[in-house]
Amino acid sequence: MFATSMELGQLLTIIIMAIALGLDAFSLGIGIGMKGVRLLDILKISIVIGIFHVIMPLMGMFMGHYASSLLGNVATAAGGCLLILLGAHMVYSSLRGEDVSSFDHSTLWGLTLFALSVSIDSLSVGVSLGMFASDIVLTVLIFGAFGGLMSIAGLLLGRRVGNWVGEYGEAFGGLILLAFGIKFLL
Template sequence: MNVHWDASMGAGQLLTLLIMAIALGMDAFSLGVGIGMRGIRLRRIALLSTIIALFHMLMPLLGMFAGQYVSGLLGDVATHAAGVLLLLLGGHMVYNSFRGGGESAKIVNHSSLWGMLIFAFSVSIDSFSVGVSLGMFALDVMLTVLMFGLAGGLMSVLGLMLGRSASRTLGDYGEACGGIILLTFGLLFVF
């Protein structure tokens, strides 16, 4: 794999990577809206978005290195695992919104480091699958992972901010709406 800037990289290849980075970041955006609806502080948005950006860099990098070994099997397995995780998180959010339980009743607290890591992993697992595919091509690895990380981080900030704004309007129903969004994406990944 090519790990340095390649000046001969064509505009078409660069545009393709940009589109892929934005597409992968859309998961972070959409799911960020769901998490943002629960209510989230600006400091947590910055921290969560940074973690997501790092995962969006690490996962495709790991995928690129694994690409030549497991490309056929891993794409479906990774997508299904992400879907099941999102179904669990979304179902738990919807359950808690109707139950009216406090923070101690929540299994996954998105304001905790563990909750942020689970969320970042769930929105970046597709990046691993894409990395597996990209691992078969001669790409500029550093540019690729930086583009994926930047797009994932920026898209998550936008989604979290949008969800945060919507939560003020929706009030108590924000968590239920966020859970429904997570459930929907989980179903899309599983089926």
């Protein structure tokens, strides 16, 4: 069976949207990976990010058309604030040395906070997605797959770059998070 050109166009649009949403996970994964992350943690983080990239658009779809104008800017601002806080804490921790504990991606709270910060924009996309997508399950599964795979790529790249940067890797990673947080707010 051959898909119609409209179905192929819709699938291509969904894949492009998934890549765009996954780029946040990729970029922020570089920042987290620079402070040093184990391979098992990369797998856990990526799975949780993938799950959040499925859940958040679904939540957005259920919120309905009325909430889209309200939540679009609020969700982005909340994600930006979270990233600024996490980034500032990472920079502060790296400059203070061992006295201050850094953002810990291996704890449930830290992992949830990170996954939420990279997938919050999926919520606002999901609000409008319900009117666009014909196959909701396929759409959110594509979002989840791209979010998880792109976070793996970002974390691995950050891990490799972090080895080159040395002890300042956490500060650079925090600066990346700060920059994306500010970008979300502007």
